[in-house]
Amino acid sequence: MTDPTSSSQEIVLETHDLTVAYDKKPVLYGLDVSIAPGQLVGIMGPNGAGKSTLIKAIMGLLDPSGGWIKIFGESNTSQRKRVAYVPQRREVDWDFPVTVMDVVLMGRYGHLGLFRRPGKRDRDIAMEALEKVNMIPYASRQISNLSGGQQQRVFLARALAQESDLYLMDEPFVGVDAATESTIVDLLQDLRSQGKTILVVHHDLPTARQYFDSLILLNLRLIAYGPVEEVFKEELLQRAYGGRLTILSEVADATGEKSKVDLSAKR
Amino acid sequence: MTPKFRHSPPFLALLIFMFAMPSEAHAAKISELVEVDLGDQFVRFFSLQDAAIRHILLGCLFMGINFGLLGSFVVVRRMALVGDTLSHAVLPGVAVGFLFTMSKEPWAILLGATMAGLLGAATVSWIQRSTRLKQDAALGMVLASFFAVGICLIKMIERIPSVNRSGLDHFFYGQAAALGRADLWMMGGTAVLSTIIVVLLYRPLLATSFDQVFARSIGLPERMLFHLLMLLLALAIVVALQAVGALMVSAMLITPATTAFLLTKRMHVMLCLATGLAIAAGMLGAFLSFVGEGLVSHTLPTGPSMALCAGGFFLLAFLFSPHHGLVSRYRRHLSQTRQITVENTLKAIYRAMESDRFKEEGIAVRRLAGDARETFEETMKRLRLLVRDGLATFASARGEVIYLTPEGLQHASRVVRNHRLWELYLTNEADYDADHVHADAEKVEHILGEDQVMELERYLDYPEQDPHGKRIPSLRDTQRLPLRDLAVKEEEVEP
Numbered sequence: 212m213t214d215p216t217s218s219s220q221e222i223v224l225e226t227h228d229l230t231v232a233y234d235k236k237p238v239l240y241g242l243d244v245s246i247a248p249g250q251l252v253g254i255m256g257p258n259g260a261g262k263s264t265l266i267k268a269i270m271g272l273l274d275p276s277g278g279w280i281k282i283f284g285e286s287n288t289s290q291r292k293r294v295a296y297v298p299q300r301r302e303v304d305w306d307f308p309v310t311v312m313d314v315v316l317m318g319r320y321g322h323l324g325l326f327r328r329p330g331k332r333d334r335d336i337a338m339e340a341l342e343k344v345n346m347i348p349y350a351s352r353q354i355s356n357l358s359g360g361q362q363q364r365v366f367l368a369r370a371l372a373q374e375s376d377l378y379l380m381d382e383p384f385v386g387v388d389a390a391t392e393s394t395i396v397d398l399l400q401d402l403r404s405q406g407k408t409i410l411v412v413h414h415d416l417p418t419a420r421q422y423f424d425s426l427i428l429l430n431l432r433l434i435a436y437g438p439v440e441e442v443f444k445e446e447l448l449q450r451a452y453g454g455r456l457t458i459l460s461e462v463a464d465a466t467g468e469k470s471k472v473d474l475s476a477k478r
Numbered sequence: 479m480t481p482k483f484r485h486s487p488p489f490l491a492l493l494i495f496m497f498a499m500p501s502e503a504h505a506a507k508i509s510e511l512v513e514v515d516l517g518d519q520f521v522r523f524f525s526l527q528d529a530a531i532r533h534i535l536l537g538c539l540f541m542g543i544n545f546g547l548l549g550s551f552v553v554v555r556r557m558a559l560v561g562d563t564l565s566h567a568v569l570p571g572v573a574v575g576f577l578f579t580m581s582k583e584p585w586a587i588l589l590g591a592t593m594a595g596l597l598g599a600a601t602v603s604w605i606q607r608s609t610r611l612k613q614d615a616a617l618g619m620v621l622a623s624f625f626a627v628g629i630c631l632i633k634m635i636e637r638i639p640s641v642n643r644s645g646l647d648h649f650f651y652g653q654a655a656a657l658g659r660a661d662l663w664m665m666g667g668t669a670v671l672s673t674i675i676v677v678l679l680y681r682p683l684l685a686t687s688f689d690q691v692f693a694r695s696i697g698l699p700e701r702m703l704f705h706l707l708m709l710l711l712a713l714a715i716v717v718a719l720q721a722v723g724a725l726m727v728s729a730m731l732i733t734p735a736t737t738a739f740l741l742t743k744r745m746h747v748m749l750c751l752a753t754g755l756a757i758a759a760g761m762l763g764a765f766l767s768f769v770g771e772g773l774v775s776h777t778l779p780t781g782p783s784m785a786l787c788a789g790g791f792f793l794l795a796f797l798f799s800p801h802h803g804l805v806s807r808y809r810r811h812l813s814q815t816r817q818i819t820v821e822n823t824l825k826a827i828y829r830a831m832e833s834d835r836f837k838e839e840g841i842a843v844r845r846l847a848g849d850a851r852e853t854f855e856e857t858m859k860r861l862r863l864l865v866r867d868g869l870a871t872f873a874s875a876r877g878e879v880i881y882l883t884p885e886g887l888q889h890a891s892r893v894v895r896n897h898r899l900w901e902l903y904l905t906n907e908a909d910y911d912a913d914h915v916h917a918d919a920e921k922v923e924h925i926l927g928e929d930q931v932m933e934l935e936r937y938l939d940y941p942e943q944d945p946h947g948k949r950i951p952s953l954r955d956t957q958r959l960p961l962r963d964l965a966v967k968e969e970e971v972e973p
Binding site for chain 2: 267270271272288291292294296298302303304307308309310313314317318320321323325326328329345347348349350351352353355356357358369373390
């Protein structure tokens with residue numbers, strides 16, 4: 212944190228009427244959220260609710276078909292150095308011939324640009340990141356030789372090495388062991404105490420209550436966003452997880468078959 | 479960043495063996511057929527006296543650099559089929575280039591073939607985007623149809639009278655001797671270009687190959703780098719076409735890289751190894767075809783013999799690679815006493831972890847030595863066996879600490895399970911006293927087979943605890959990562 216006073220006033224992330232479509236099929240409708248700094252936010256919702264889609268759109272990996280996203284008041288693609296992304300770990304090939312350290316150093320590549328090599332400072336940062344996730348003993352191990360939880364910790368260390376202000380994590384708690392789970396929880400709290408903002412896609416309702424400050428409840432559109440105790444109401448959860456939104460998802464299916472024009476007419 | 483080989487001596491020996499052996503082995507076989515001394519032939523071929531042979535070897539060098547570097551990226555990106563398709567898709571371009579100048583003009587052929595290759599690649603991604611077909615189907619289709627067009631065009635050219643069409647079949651099977659000065663310039667240029675790009679852009683290429691989505695998220699020009707790689711690949715394939723032939727190009731692109739993949743765990747080492755292997759396979763292949771000329775057939779194409787050499791190297795690595803080679807695995811399996819030492823060491827680590835209730839992942843070597851009442855060096859010697867088998871790794875933090883790999887933990891749970899089940903069996907069914915069963919179980923734990931263990935478990939009605947009150951790791955623990963479950967269950971067992 213360079214200047215905590217200025218960043219505590221600005222809004223970290225703001226979306227307005229955000230609509231994202233995959234292959235012309237909308238998976239996220241008119242989303243408005245605005246997130247203040249130093250928050251630990253859980254993104255929850257049933258399968259196919261658009262949780263990962265939201266994160267990818269914020270990262271600029273998917274183009275919104277409507278609305279806008281601002282990070283620290285600027286366009287999201289211009290703020291890449293201030294945002295770190297932790298993808299789902301099953302999205303990569305873990306037989307790839309690199310070591311744990313190699314992967315964590317990749318977190319520095321965004322700062323290094325295309326041609327610069329990582330220097331001593333980058334290595335120190337990477338080592339520090341590994342230490343925070345208790346992975347230093349594994350630094351020179353080839354990544355195929357890790358358990359699921361250890362793989363997840365490598366991804367977290369890579370994100371830490373980016374030294375960002377906003378962290379987006381896609382299901383970091385899935386399929387990890389107890390040691391990793393507690394490491395992640397400690398890490399999230401540590402980041403928050405440094406004034407960083409963290410968005411975590413999560414699918415386990417009971418633990419969500421203890422992990423997060425606030426929740427974004429999604430099911431194709433925003434069901435609720437606010438402090439955990441306000442969002443954790445049966446009626447809201449019912450609306451997110453219960454079958455009451457079948458009509459909207461049917462609409463989504465129907466518009467998927469038709470063209471974009473139909474969709475814009477509906478909006 | 480020096481590459482660390484955990485077993486440098488055997489590894490180096492293998493490399494030397496790989497480079498030294500083929501000349502001898504082939505000498506033994508072919509000398510029966512050849513009247514001329516093969517040694518003389520070898521010297522003549524590799525002493526660079528002959529200008530034509532110099533051309534061939536230079537061509538192999540350039541081709542090896544291209545295919546070693548680009549092939550490695552192709553393999554780790556799981557794009558082997560893309561390489562194969564590209565190498566077939568360039569053929570119509572060769573024919574068009576020829577038709578345009580009505581001679582084997584290298585520049586026209588380079589241009590035509592590269593265009594055809596890129597058109598093929600574009601067709602594949604277009605099919606993928608506009609239909610529900612997956613990549614493999616699109617690749618297969620493009621490969622076959624482009625190649626078919628190429629064959630038809632070349633057959634047409636062969637029927638045109640008054641055209642010097644000699645050497646067109648080299649584009650199918652390869653003939654390194656047909657390489658001209660201009661061909662070599664193009665090969666050399668491509669090799670220099672590939673080297674510069676891979677060296678300069680090594681890190682971005684590595685990051686985009688490992689995790690495309692992440693690479694894009696940090697602002698690396700992932701698409702641009704991918705297209706650069708494809709362009710280089712198309713160029714490398716086209717310039718190598720005459721030497722290897724469209725049918726064998728993909729073998730030279732993929733095989734050295736896959737061989738290198740088996741031999742190392744670091745990308746930069748893989749790049750160097752693959753390059754060395756591709757150069758060696760090319761040169762040896764060219765030599766074999768040179769020697770075999772007039773014996774097997776009057777013109778032996780170089781493509782197949784190069785591909786055979788590359789395949790031979792792969793076979794050697796597959797059999798003898800220090801970690802995963804069949805032979806080394808078999809030898810490890812054979813040494814029974816070593817296996818018992820390994821399993822007892824695993825068991826000691828498991829027990830230490832168990833007494834910590836699986837809260838710590840690493841165990842200090844000093845502590846293990848204390849538990850076993852032996853010297854630090856003796857314990858280290860035993861632990862090194864585990865590391866060599868990929869069951870654990872060392873790290874030093876306030877003294878040496880050993881960390882089990884997932885495989886190591888599984889293996890350890892299996893041994894402990896066998897031990898405790900057998901103890902329980904002896905006390906329950908054979909009326910042994912609880913303090914008499916340990917020694918017997920120490921022997922039996924190593925020889926119980928999976929079926930016997932399962933039967934034992936069924937017979938004992940799936941017990942949870944051994945006679946001493948310790949938890950028996952379950953079958954599930956031995957099959958997948960148990961740390962979390964063990965920690966949880968350990969709490970339950972404790973009163």
